[in-house]
Amino acid sequence: MNGTGQDLAEAGADGAEAGLDKSPLYLRIRDVLAQAISAGRLPKGALLLEGPVATLFASTRTPVRQALVLLEEGGMVRRFDGRGFLVGQGRSGPKRVALTPDMLGLSEEAPGLRKAPGWEAIYESLEREMVHLSVFGRHRINEVELARARGVGRQVARDALTRLEALGIVEKDERMRWTLVPLDESRMRDLHDIRVALEPVALMQAAPFIPPAERGMMSDRLEEALAAYPDLSVQAMDDLETDLHITCLGYCPNRELLIALRRARFMLNVSKHIIGVSHRMPAAEPFIAEHLAVFRALDVDDIARAAETLRHHIVVSLPKVISRVAELREAHRPAIPAYATPVAR
Template identity: 90%
Template sequence: MIVTGQALAETGAESAEGGLDKSPLYLRIREVLAEAIASGRLPKGALLLEGPVATLFSSTRTPVRQAFALLEAAGQIRRFDGRGFLVGQGRGGPKRVVLTAEMLGLDEEAPALRKAPAWEAIYESLEREMVHLSVFGRHRINEVELARARGVGRQVARDALTRLEALGIVEKDERMRWTLVPLDEQRMRDLHDIRVALEPLALSQAAPFIPPAERHAMTLRLEEALAAYPDLSVEAMDGLETDLHITCLGYCPNRELLIALRRARFMLNVSKHIIGVSHRMPADEPFIAEHLAVFRALDVDDRARAAETLRHHITVSLPKVIDRVAELRVAHRPDMPAYATPVAR
């Protein structure tokens, strides 16, 4: 199984025997949580939230969200009328316990599964700032000023910029200077062309390898989100996008295909940083029903219909994204950070 994006970066932790454990991080998180539940260290009714659990594992929320989906499908945790999950089954309310490393077996002799890179502390807010700024044209990015503005070392700033470069948000010019790539309509169309051509193919190849329990958990999240819209957080919306476009496609065995898709995934980041943050939540839900149609086709193993439904979904999403970016350009002018300088056309 191949896992891309953040999950791909979060593989390869040291095993207890000192070797390299190549299983995806979300599976290792699932195993640790499952063992803690089975042993009783996590008591029945204990409230599990993505943020605190991610902190204990020195992880981002994405692999924790995936681990929760598997645990829910296995009946080890359950949803309730509130945020997060509760350990075990039943009708009782949440038991608010303070999660500790010891409860999960992550003591000094069994450390967290991955040491979080220093750049992660600044990355999410930096990505949002860069996406907003890219709407207003090309900018030169000063690495030294970025480090000073974020209160980090220059290497940390460089690592964050390198991550942004992998998504095509920034690039280096002929003099090896960092440049913010402008987000204009032509670029959005070009990136969507890549997604229309490659994502359906990746889904067709991934379909046999997506665990049914995980797929079922994703479908349930979509159904609940559709019923609750627009009362959804930006994080929840992003999680639904991640389920289909990153997690499911990540099971595609063709790694070269996934690498080719990586830069085009930038368009998901655009929507994430505009909807509900610097832009109003759309009156009509923007993609949930379309995602559900893809999963319905996967449920009956109709890969051709799933691929065609995904292709249609990506195609019709382009005008929505273009309109949101155009409205953002009119309604929102971000403050110019000290590390950015506009480049004249």
């Protein structure tokens, strides 16, 4: 996944959707890769990158990342310069092997291969369109017109809207009609208050369960991003946000706490869809260093300091988001799609 709304549940319960196997998706990916390595279908030194592996499993990157970390802990793969993993141990250089389903022992019927739901094909662009439109007030969403505009069946359109509903981007009114929820400053502050109150608590509970190898890989990505900024893609920045605010917190054993946080995490999606898309990349982005400070506190088991650092990071982010949304409202008015109708205040 990239770090879009559909990834929100993947950190801790990421995928008992496929086939008959109800185990988490990252465990099934780990098992398929482990079997391929043991059988020799993946040769020693083969380079495994999150993106290509995720493509084969019709998955996002989050469960692939978790699977590779588990394989590293088991000694079946080793990290390669922070940019992937090499099969096996030793000092041999990377072999850039083109991965195929046959190499992993996958087929269309294999339970390890998750077929992507139809809604995924339209979700990312629809979420971006909805976020931009929400800045300009409440809109009624016509499910039939949405399906027609995207060239999909009505059920696919409904499934996509249901995912948006889980994030609080759309809701149903008293007559059960889809409505786009307006994104105004009052709502941003309300969502932000939830994050400030709950994310530090979730981190304190999650900290003992975050695998050290996975945490180290996240820190490495932050170090590389800090050195490369601003030469970073929006996707790379979103992945960094996902690492801390979704994947790490996903190890929190209090599932009710994570459910309470889910809608508030919509604020992460707001920044993703504005920066680099409808808004210029900022000359300086302190969130990378702020994330690093959280991980460095975790590295020395100072969980209280990590939680307080996270709380401060969230607090100082609100004015930036409000400013970016205000600039978007002033400078960019998207065309209203055929499936949306403005609702008078």
